[in-house]
Amino acid sequence: MVDMDTTTGRKSSGPVIRTSALTRTFTRGKQTVEAVRGLDLEVHDGELVALLGPNGAGKSTTLRMLTTLIAPTSGTAEVAGFDVVRDQRAVRQSIGYVGQGNAAAHQQRGRDEVVSQARAHGLSRSEANRQADELLETFDLTEHAMRPVSTLSGGQRRRLDVAIGLVHQPRLMFLDEPSTGLDPQNRVNLQEQVRRLNRDLGTTIVLTTHYLEEADAIADRVIVIDHGLVIADDTATALKAGLGDLVSLGFARPQDASAAAARAERLDGASVTTTGTSVDIRVPHGRDLAPSLVTDLASTGTPAQRIEVVSATLDDVFLHLTGRSLRESNQTSTDSTTDEGEAA
CATH class of the missing domain: 3.30.70 (Alpha-Beta Plaits)
Structure with a gap:
């Protein structure tokens, strides 16, 4: 039996993410490509989980299915207690999602973008303004709030993306390569914001990353995906200790x-x-x-x-599991789904 959280109206029992034999295939010419192959996965409330894998391993495709951007070919997935195919609207209301591109319009002011997104999620004007001010303060963006997005630094824009993803106070946040393209200082800053989001607000976070030190530093749990399959799932400490x-x-x-x-x-x-x-x-x-x-x-x-x-490092672990260095594989291939529905 699934209970309803009376304070949020959300289904609350069981894992916040549960997949069973989740599969996604694409057609490239006459060839069928299995981007995700029979993925079984559970993530519980309050976890901070990092998905590792080379580009092309299926991690971004998995995120797109879990966020209802693409439909599974077969298998099932529930997010926040809702089926990603039958209950897409409920899933979207329960999650925040920050993709690899910038979410905010370049010529709009940062605060206006946050307010607009809050209004789009059904918040009243006063609630949207209050939420925008709180989020801008949380992510150290208050002094930059009235600047056009195009004038913000890379780190500021990524923090703004996360703020936009949180306007409706989701219980679950998906971050797809949030630190890509940032300099080391901004990367560390964003990592601390993610830690605080998980630690202080209790938000469940699932992020993909190819920065191994990032996963090692902030994730409670590391899941390694290769060729569309989970090949390791444990804490970073346990994975490294197991290798020796x-x-x-x-x-x-x-x-x-x-x-x-x-x-x-x-x-x-x-x-x-x-x-x-x-x-x-x-x-x-x-x-x-x-x-x-x-x-x-x-x-x-x-x-x-x-x-x-x-x-041992996490890159040693990945090399041991797959025969490839994660850093090298991320430099030579692409994990993306094209508009034509092909998986790289």
């Missing part, structure tokens, strides 16, 4: 490196690579194991001359 640390050892002679590699292969979960006089060991809890490993090797007559321990 990289322990690099250097030796005087190649035969010493070979002997060390043979002993390292006995470690549980270790992946060992030898190149000349160097041995690379990827192993869970490698930072803790390294001192005893080095002591053991020295006692057997193969002392290490060099040791370096590097913790």
Whole structure:
């Protein structure tokens, strides 16, 4: 049974997002492309979830289905308790969505854009003005409110986009590559705004990003998508710990490196690579194991001359899962749906 939240009029039980065997295919010439393949996903109230994947993996297509911009080919999806096909209007009233492009008209003043969007969502004139002023203050835009949008910096425009997406106080916000194109300072600023939105207002946030440090820093949960499928779903800390640390050892002679590699292969979960006089060991809890490993090797007559321990990054995790670097794959392909309905 689905209960109704009497304060908001929204369905409130169960996950805020639930998909089952969600699929989206496109036709490119005579070829059928599966952009999303049987996606099963749940997101709960209050989570901040990052979707990672190379361009072309299906993450933006997933967001477009969840926000009712395109229909699924098969499977089901519920957002805020509403079916994305049968209850599109209710879904749209329950969510905010910030796409990859700028939402505001270039020649309009920032505050006017927020007020107009609030009015479009049914707020009275006084409510729209009050909401606009609150959001502009929240996103540090008050002093820029009367400037034409075209004169705002990239970071200011992206914060304005988020403010516009929040005018109707949605319980769920979708952010598609919100930091793309921003300089490092503006990127950090926007990340803090997103954290505050989730932490202070309790807004559930689902964002796509190819900035791995962004996902690592702000997301409660990281979902990795590749070829339209979820291939990993956990906290960033757990994903990195599961891959393990990289322990690099250097030796005087190649035969010493070979002997060390043979002993390292006995470690549980270790992946060992030898190149000349160097041995690379990827192993869970490698930072803790390294001192005893080095002591053991020295006692057997193969002392290490060099040791370096590097913790795993999310890019290491992605490379391990897919055989590709996320940064490299984002530079060489495109995740988009064209007007003709093709998936890149």
